[in-house]
Amino acid sequence: MLWYEIIGIVMIIIGAIFLFLGALGIIRMPDVYNRMQAGTKATTLGALSVIMGVGIYHPAWIFKTGIISLFILLTNPVSSNALARAAHNAGIPLYEKSVVDKYAEDKEKIRAEEEKQNG
Amino acid sequence: MRVFISTVVLFIVWVILTQSFDPQELFTGLIVAAVVSLISPAIASDKPKKWFQPKRYVYLIIYLFYFIWEMIKSNIDVAKRVVNPKLPINPGIVKVKTKLKTNAAKLALANSITLTPGTLTVDIHDEWFYIHWIDVSNCDDVNRSCQEIVEGFEKYLEVIFE
Amino acid sequence: MSSILIIVFSLISIATLLSTIRIISGPTIPDRAVGLDTATTITTAMIVLFAQIFHRAIYLDIALVYAILAFLGVIAIARYLEGGM
Structure with missing residues (x-):
């Protein structure tokens, strides 16, 4: 085996472990926001590691896998951000042991300002 | 052009x-x-x-390495919490202030926050970021320790996008 | 290589199964959407692995298109939950 193939395989294995931990996280965490924390972070790094691992294993594919990774890196946080905002606005409560919720405190002010801007 | x-x-x-x-x-x-x-x-x-200033690209490359390092740290952190049978979390939503002005910079900051240790951007309103934090340490005042979430990224993003 | 792929695929399959459990059981709709988001990211990684197994570069294009469609789907769900649609 060539040296870059070994690096690729190691990255694929690490990525698979992170994908598994991310999925375990969305089962174990108590509320939707904490699930998002585990789901987004661990699966993003896991997917990036697997995809770049395949790219390193096949050096001819490295640019294309680079584009896929860049796309995942840009869009995954955006979609979880949109989901978190939607969940909060749909009235999904935080985990009961949560410490603070500044967003709920400021929400009415934000809505009022947005309505003023929209006329 | x-x-x-x-x-x-x-x-x-x-x-x-x-x-x-x-x-x-x-x-x-x-x-x-x-x-x-x-x-x-x-x-x-x-x-x-903005596209013809080489300084921005140099910072972008430094930032990428810094960001990947932060991301690996955050994943090990989340993995530890998930595997731990006691599930040591102490969540809450805090708000922090940013110096960044342009939309592209705010997007990059929000994405970076989401992918790094224990934090998830919930909403952005003007200069305020509402961040869900998995382990809230004490920050009663807005200008205290919470600002640490954004400061590490801000100094790079300021050069890259502003 | 093949024994390593078996381990990798078992881990990924269990991950997909766990996120499917979250999609089915999730008490609220955002919970299900989070499960879907996770499942699609895992699936994208899986398609890239298939490209590696069958030595077909064309599967990478499928992974890219799948990632784009999954992103649009989750954004659409989020907009719907917020009442913007």
Whole structure:
């Protein structure tokens, strides 16, 4: 085996472990926001590691896998951000042991300002 | 000028995706890139000069390495919490203030926050970021320890996007 | 290589199964959407692995298109939950 193939395989294995931990996280965490924390972070790094691992294993594919990774890196946080905002606005409560919720405190002010801007 | 920059960026993406230097494909790609950037002014850069300052690209590369390191740290942190049978979390939503002005910079900051240790951006309103934090340490006052979430990224993003 | 791929695929399959459990059981709709988001990211990684196994570069394009469609789907769900649609 060539040296870059070994690096690729190691990255694929690490990525698979992170994908598994991310999925375990969305089962174990108590509320939707904490699930998002585990789901987004661990699966993003896991997917990036697997995809770049395949790219390193096949050096001819490295640019294309680079584009896929860049796309995942840009869009995954955006979609979880949109989901978190939607969940909060749909009235999904935080985990009961949560410490603070500044967003709920400021929400009415934000809505009022947005309505003023929209006329 | 604005159209020219987005044409070049789209053309580079086209070449990477097709992976061929056949003149016919290059020509088609050039036409498609030009048409797309002509009919969609929303993707054009607002200040073309920004694209010709090499300092921004140097910082972008440094930032990428810093960011990947932070991301690996955050994943090990989350993995530890998930595997631990006691599930040691102490969540809450805090708000922090940012110095960044442009939309691109705010987007990059929000994405970076989401992918790094224990934090998730919930909403952005003007200069305030509402961040769900998996392990809230004490920050009663807005200007205290919570600002640490954004400060590490801000000093790079300020140079890259502002 | 093949024994390593078996381990990798078992881990990924269990991950997909766990996120499917979250999609089915999730008490609220955002919970299900989070499960879907996770499942699609895992699936994208899986398609890239298939490209590696069958030595077909064309599967990478499928992974890219799948990632784009999954992103649009989750954004659409989020907009719907917020009442913007």
